[in-house]
Amino acid sequence: PAPNSRVTQQFTNVPVGGGGGGGGRPAGVSSTASVPHAVASGAVRRSNVVKEVERLKENREKRRQRQAELKEEKEALMNMDPGNPNWEFLAMIREYQNSIEFRPLTGNEPVEDHQITVCVRKRPLNKKENAKKEVDVISVPTKDQMIVHEPKNKVDLTKYLENQKFRFDYAFDDSCTNEIVYKYTAKPLVQTIFEGGMATCFAYGQTGSGKTHTMGGDFQGKTQDCKKGIYAMAARDVFAYLKSPKYKPLNLIVSASFFEIYSGKVFDLLADKAKLRVLEDGKQQVQIVGLTEKVVDNVDEVLKLIQHGNAARTSGQTSANSNSSRSHAVFQIVVRSPGMHRVHGKFSLIDLAGNERGADTSSANRQTRMESAEINKSLLALKECIRALGMKGNNHLPFRVSKLTQVLRDSFIGDKSRTCMIAMISPAMSSCEHSLNTLRYADRVKELGATE
Template sequence: MDKKVPVTQADKIKEKFKNQKDYQYLKKEQLIEAMSPEDILQELKNKGLPTYGTNRERIDRLKKANGLNPSDSNPAKKGSVVNSIEEISKKREERRKKMEEDKLYKEERKAENVAMGKGGDVVFEAMINQFRSQVPLQDQHIPSSSLKICVCVRKRPIFAKEEAQGEIDSISCSNPRVLVHETKVKVDGITKYLENHTFVFDNTFSEKEDNATVYEYSLKPLCPFILGGGTVTCFAYGQTGSGKTYTMKGLQSMVVNDLFAASRATFFVSFFEIYGGKCFDLLNDRSKLLILEDGNGNIQIQGLVEHTAANQVELIQMIEYGNSVRTTHSTTSNEDSSRSHAVCQITLKQKNIIVGKLRLVDLAGSERAQDCISNNRQRRIEGAEINKSLLALKECIRALRKGPDAHVPYRGSKMTLVLRDSFEGGSDDKKVIMITCISPGHSSSDHSLNSLRYADRLKEQSSGGNQVNQFIPKPDVAPVKKVVQQPLPSAKKIPPAKKEVKRDLERQEKQEKQDRQDRQERQEKLGKSFKDMEYIHDKNSEEEDKFGRDILDFHEKVETILAEEEELLENHVNAIKDDAQILTKEGELIALAQGDGDYDVDSYVQQMEILIKQKLQVYQGLYEKLLVFKAHLNEEEEFSNHLTQNLQNFKK
């Protein structure tokens, strides 16, 4: 048993003083706590203490000045602050740990990519893969036989060369959807994110599906339709280097084999290309062809040779030869890019009666209108012609869907002019397939989006409007705008001004009048072609063209240059022929003058004067046409620079 320590008198006195002191501290604390904010503020001023902070902080400061411990007065607050600090530290550690894990993952992925020869951004790659895991599963493809206009999309594989250059596969295909994962960086220059675009088409084919699969659901279901007297036109469209020619070559061989196996008709084939507004026969030494319209409104290709094919091997060989002599140029996207529209026409005849027709059209690499105005003149005119024909093609295909009474602007380009009977009539014996090819690289996302938007506009329709025999109300066709020359303001209306200002106004009016006259002359020269061009641009100006009127003027100038170039070459050839005849007469005249016999010098001078005047007349006319052509070339150059400057300002 522990012995109890007795309490001494000194301990009692010490305990008494401690209790009195605690009581005094408690009274002081209660007194301070009971003070109003104004009294606390005044007390702090009296003691020369700071007065900033909240009322709680002022109370604690006053307690501390009176020997009290402010922390003892609010222990709960102390615990709350400590807990908050600990929570912040914990989250900071978690973030650091996650950053280290992400950094390690990026380094591992980067090392794997380097080992596989890839150089793409691993952050974007991971984001795209994460998004792909949420894409719905692929649906079954539908055959094209149930559609009047079938719009398909095909994605080509990404090449090892592209991956080595840092390209990332930014396209996902899951029939009937196509997703474009556009890589973006926020304005801070650090944060990366994706902008995902989704499109839905009749059929979409991923990089894992070969030409046989594409053929199975595009051209193969239409073979009975062709053999039954129908006309099928199949287009391959897309950016340069997206696989159009590869796809078209595969479809050509397969459809030829199936048609030969199922028909006893005689097969005729013609193959021509349209390049820079000119037409060339690919199966006849690239001879130049003329596209003419007869009195009945039928389009005739003068000089085009149709070849008979005894069997499918011979027909495929002719098609392969035609593909080998197409016009190609090296571009930034493709070392051997097709820069012309190639039209392969296979006609089935029995006793000289057409019993079926198939057109396979490999379109030139599509470029945006803004991209074709900053190159050299040859590439610029080439790009403008390609884009003009693609705009015209879109409106012609739309007209096929709208019905037999819709306006078909087939004169908008040479390509749609020669394919006129593929669009007109709106009857059930015509079908169109558009296969849009896209490149998977993220640097091509802009071009891929343009191609997909183009294809998407082809299939715009009301519910079920794309089905065969579906009734579609007749659209209101906007009337073609006529150019009306405004009368020049009278000189009397010009307010009094200095002579220099008046001369400037007169000079400006004269220039404007001349510009209107030149424009009117060009429109008269282009005729119906210009009206269709204006119709096409009116239809597209609200959708895709931020420089609608300028682009129309640019296309008009290009069309004028091409027409004048043909005319100038023809006049030059005629001038050489006329000059040769004059030269023959000059030789005869000189031989007569240098002969042994006498000759009449007056007659010699008179005949020589006549010949010289004829020669001057021939070359004077040629020279005048040359000056006009040169002036239009300068106009095109200046206008192209103007468009380039506008585009740069727009991007800023």
């Protein structure tokens, strides 16, 4: 048969009562020809309906099968960590981790040379966090990348992850030892002080994230083995340099001091926490009046000073950590020329106070809130001073804003100054928001370093 448009056109051109019209049927259209067409159309329609029913049935079976598989997966995941209220987030993190390739730092990679080095270190979940069935929300897939799997809830309470990526000079996972961290952070700075420069290494992060462990050494119960901290490792390398053929003829003298900055005041950790004054002389050199500076002849003497100072540190209590340090601890190794005792180089190693969450200190008393305000002010000032160091030709250094930056003023001046920041991260889901804040701070410092 002709197409419908053609049939319509033919029907409209036939005169009324015309012969051969077959009761008004258009000319040229056979009644017998339309019968098989109708049968065929009906068969096609029935065939399409059957196919659609079969397709719907197949889809329904697939849905049922998928639901059964999901139920099995859910039960398997719940059995994997029984009683974990966050098992769904745990499952999503595992699924994401299975989709990416892991090539973490091994310790065999070459050490890069930067004026400002920024790296991050993730610690393992501790006993308390494991007992609470905390979920590890931090992944370290490569030697310079860290991913935070931030747990989120939609309006309908559907759970999902927001995977936030950060890139630094180095990223240390929870399998990295203090020795590996030291190799890529403070160790390259030791040579700086022998070349007449000023070196500074900071440990930054939330209370309980591992700053004191990294800088001061491993804890065995409540006692600290300071031989395995960055303080002691740096001291060992300083004495190794002193004995080398290049520097032995210089007869350099090594001395050490250890002090803390608490609520904007400076205290000597090697002299029963005597309060010290910070003054600026006519040459704009900052002096800590009365600071104990002990000449040391070997590593053991340095270790004794570190132990003495660690025991004297100011500690307080926050909900984040019942034995948290609320002060900045500054351990300095000074190399001087003989005779005139002129400073040849200085290495400042700083264990910064915890940058607490507002929620952790909001219920605290007035003194604790003032402590937190002072700590936050000094950390912001530190970032600004590192910014000034990273910007060539910038003569303005806002070091007077806080006591921390004031006593470290000479560390931020000159082409020979080098700085390293180690941002410490707690992997627990409950610390996720604060870990992100720490990483954003470090990321900002990394941007500053990019201006070298």
